[in-house]
Amino acid sequence: MAEPLNFAGWTCPVPLRNHPNIVMGHGGGGKMSAELVEHLFMPAFRNAALEILGDASVVAIGRGERALRLALTTDSFVVRPLFFPGGNIGDLAVNGTVNDLAMSGARPLFLTAGFILEEGMPLDQLGVIAESMAAAARAAGVTLVAGDTKVVDKGHGDGVYINTSGVGLVPDGLQIGPHCARPGDVVIVSGELGLHGIAIMSVREGLEFGAPIESDCAPLNGLVAGMLAVTQDVHVLRDPTRGGLASTLNEIARSSQVGIVYNENKLPVPPAVAAACDMLGLDPVYVANEGKLVAIVPRAVAESILAAMRSHPLGAQATIIGQVTDQHPGVVVARTPIGGTRVVDLQVGEQLPRIC
């Protein structure tokens, strides 16, 4: 039934940093990930919904008066180890997809879950993961409505990989997306940065940093609902996961064709994360979060949104870190504590593979 295709002489249209094969850096959420999407997947799949490159796509379904706007998203989770301080792959998979939906302003409603199990995976561990997913779904108010299970031979997986896809309903009138930042807007983060990435790194590398660092993995749809109850005039919401705050701000700057400036000394980096990053030579703005959001809102509504965020447990430490400018479109700049400025680019590869 498919139209005839001739792949005989097919070659990748643009070499990806000269690698003929996938390398770990293609999964890091940085430049190589972006190039893989831009040069390999987009030429095949290009359409208006994909083009926006948001956490979720918003599409219309139904006709005329009955048309609804759905948010759709998908995410595969390959985190290692499966269990880490503050969570496991199960609640991470639920919260990650709930958050991707929430970042479009949608009310998350339904999830699907696809499991790729490796031969030898202990069933009791799988049971704990399933129960964690169910608990996370209840906490977020979403229903898991479809599932699939595949088994691969030992040595072709890593215990369990989980894909969660999600469907949410976008309220009428809302226009939120990475392309909607406007000069003059302010940039808010909802709380402390870097906890998920450092939690994974500490357990994986056997590092100890005095106080244990736990992942911030949490569902953000309640926080977003509180913000939208104040005003629908929110321009951008993103959760800075893979690639951290820096990658998220870069994606927004490019998508909206605006500049973004933030103050490094306004960043809420907890001392334990700062110490770990010092020791490991990392910049916390590239470290993954799983329960934080970046909001870009008009200055006129910033204080009322901040107040709403701070009244929610997951936004108690919300703070303004910077602003959007018509200078240097597409570029993110940090003001350093000693008064200088520096360009904050996407990383090429990644700090730490398989963080989510």
Next chain:
Amino acid sequence: MAEPLNFAGWTCPVPLRNHPNIVMGHGGGGKMSAELVEHLFMPAFRNAALEILGDASVVAIGRGERALRLALTTDSFVVRPLFFPGGNIGDLAVNGTVNDLAMSGARPLFLTAGFILEEGMPLDQLGVIAESMAAAARAAGVTLVAGDTKVVDKGHGDGVYINTSGVGLVPDGLQIGPHCARPGDVVIVSGELGLHGIAIMSVREGLEFGAPIESDCAPLNGLVAGMLAVTQDVHVLRDPTRGGLASTLNEIARSSQVGIVYNENKLPVPPAVAAACDMLGLDPVYVANEGKLVAIVPRAVAESILAAMRSHPLGAQATIIGQVTDQHPGVVVARTPIGGTRVVDLQVGEQLPRIC
């Protein structure tokens, strides 16, 4: 935010055939798969939509006059090899999810794709797979609206695993599901059985059977639309993939609490598949298909539905193979060519792992 959980003493509630770990048989679509779902996943996730265990779940979204019925489904593809006669993992992943949506009577609209790439996967192969997915999506009239890419270390994947999840719109008034078969209904299959499974097996095991056997991988939504244009009075649609016709009929018999009887000599098994099955000691009713459907419909509309099916290229060889009875509820029985009958049960494990 999640409710407090104490997993300290967690054990799997029911031992799964006494395996403490996942084994390949859990992925075969037979008894072990069913037990894994029933004993491990369902206790965690149980809800009305999941309970039906259809290829897709049908849920309501929106309120009052604007409410729509969505079909939602998810499927991960781990087929080996990635390229096989008649297709590759890319078009298989698109058609598989399109078909799961179509089997609920839905018009498939949107897909998401999640890629788990193994370090070292050649980019040119990935490019061919992406192009095949795009071509299959165009042929089926669906739009891929969201994607995700993860990379895992060499030795923790197998080139590429693909999850596709899908959203379709279920027309008003339609009630199709594995629980809807009624005594007196007739059982139709849309065409020749066993092609996908034997195609995979032949390339994987290096077998040659004279004429090459190609996978029947194809999108069935056009065929279903043609059937529903004749009448909405269709009770069950299923595509007999993993576990083949026998598993599909068993699931329907259990879900509807009816008996199903089919005539072995009515089964459209092509000679090449029959010969391969003879040689390999397989029963073609357990072999996977990827472009066939089983329809269970009232006798009164069977002939008009058959005529509609036969007018579509993918249903040209549609034929009635049996009927639904109020005898032996939950049990599938085959009438053998020599006049006997035998019970056709679910397989325990699987004939061939990683077929989809």
